[in-house]
Amino acid sequence: MRETVELTVGDRSVRLSNPNKVYFPERGFTKLDLARYYMAVGDGILRALRDRPTTMERYPDGVEGESFFQKRAPKNLPDWIPTGRIAFPSGRYADEICPTEQAAVVWAANLGCLTFHPWPVRREDTEHPDELRIDLDPQPGTDYGDALRAAEELRDVLDGLGLRGWPKTSGGRGLHVFVPIEPAWTFTQVRRSAIAVARELERRAPERITTSWWKEERGEKIFVDYNQTARDRTVASAYSVRPKPQATVSAPLLWEELPDSRPEDFDLASMPVRYAEVGDVHADMDDHAFRLDAALELANRDEREHGLGDLPYPPEHPKMKGEPKRVQPSRAKH
CATH class of the missing domain: 3.90.920.10 (DNA primase, PRIM domain)
Known part of the structure; x- marks a missing residue:
């Protein structure tokens, strides 16, 4: 046996x-x-x-x-x-x-x-998400340090919209920031809020941050993956072990810890030690539930004043109303 x-x-x-x-x-x-x-x-x-x-x-x-x-x-x-x-x-x-x-x-x-x-x-x-999830994804030529700088910009953007985020490492090179929200909006509305936040980030640092869905247009920047808020897209949970040789984990962090953090600092062996010392630093997340009114108003203003509507969905997702063509730019020209 x-x-x-x-x-x-x-x-x-x-x-x-x-x-x-x-x-x-x-x-x-x-x-x-x-x-x-x-x-x-x-x-x-x-x-x-x-x-x-x-x-x-x-x-x-x-x-x-x-x-x-x-x-x-x-x-x-x-x-x-x-x-x-x-x-x-x-x-x-x-x-x-x-x-x-x-x-x-x-x-x-x-x-x-x-x-x-x-x-x-x-x-x-x-049918109604209770988290707005922002995924800061380093592209080739960028690294975790670039994601950290984008996260600091993101914190300021969220604050301006009356929102507060809880950051964590992805367990890889990127960062996730979760915002607890009231379950009052649909997946489509939450995704629209994520796009508005991403565009505001891009406006503030266009040389470092991008919302371009097509990889050929992203360059050496941090991609704000707004489609992680599309229905059926999920993000690794806090404390999840990642399938990396070093057994890194997705580590919840305090904002003040971010500048000195490194993904490799948190793994299957080291996280229990940290947890025994400081506990769950995101334990208070469920005590909060923010509203998306300001983010959705920002989305409305982007569309009204700048003609910025929807962005492409993932390829396996049904075509959505108002969505632009899902054609790779280099191919669309021919």
Whole structure:
């Protein structure tokens, strides 16, 4: 028989199969290390996932093996893990896991889930996002330092719109900033707000920041990926382990910590140490819910005064009203 261990997580006992299977060969981290990591940051990862339909990014044989995104809850889902039904742009739907306790995270880790991708909605209302997510994505020729400078600009833009963001590393070269909002707007309206914020950033630093969807037009700049707010697009959660050789994690940060931060500072080994010292620095996010009125008014002003309407959606998304042609600029000229 294969080796198994039983982990006590809260009031649950979670079975871990093949606990010594190596998931990160370069560092020697095993499945058991992964499970214990998620137990160490349990309150934080649960805060990021609680009641959110969540896609699991699974690596059953570790980071050097094959991987897949699992949207639909598996058939062997324990009855104590609820699901939430979400609708895709295609009109199809899926029932995704919605963690409500730490044991659900460890249960998913046993399936080889490294990264959790929660929707920006709660299971009781899957049509109205309660987070505005800004993704600062470094393009070739730029790095994390450039993302940091863009984040400082973003903080000022958000402040001017009566919004407050909570920053975190992506676990790669980029940065994410999440803004908790009232669940009063549709995905389309939240995306429109993200575009307005992105355009304001671009106006302030056009030599460093871009909203160009087409890679050939971005140059060596930070791309504000507004389409991460489109329906069916998700962002790695805070505390998620990323499929990198060094086992980096998406690390929540305070704004004052940003200038001295580096993505490689936060990994499966170092984050539990930090967490034991400072706890979840984003613990107060759920105490806030901002309104998007000012951001949407900025979007209206951009359209009214500058003729700036919608921007292209991801290629797999249905064509939307008012959306420009999805044609690569270099091809559109011929």
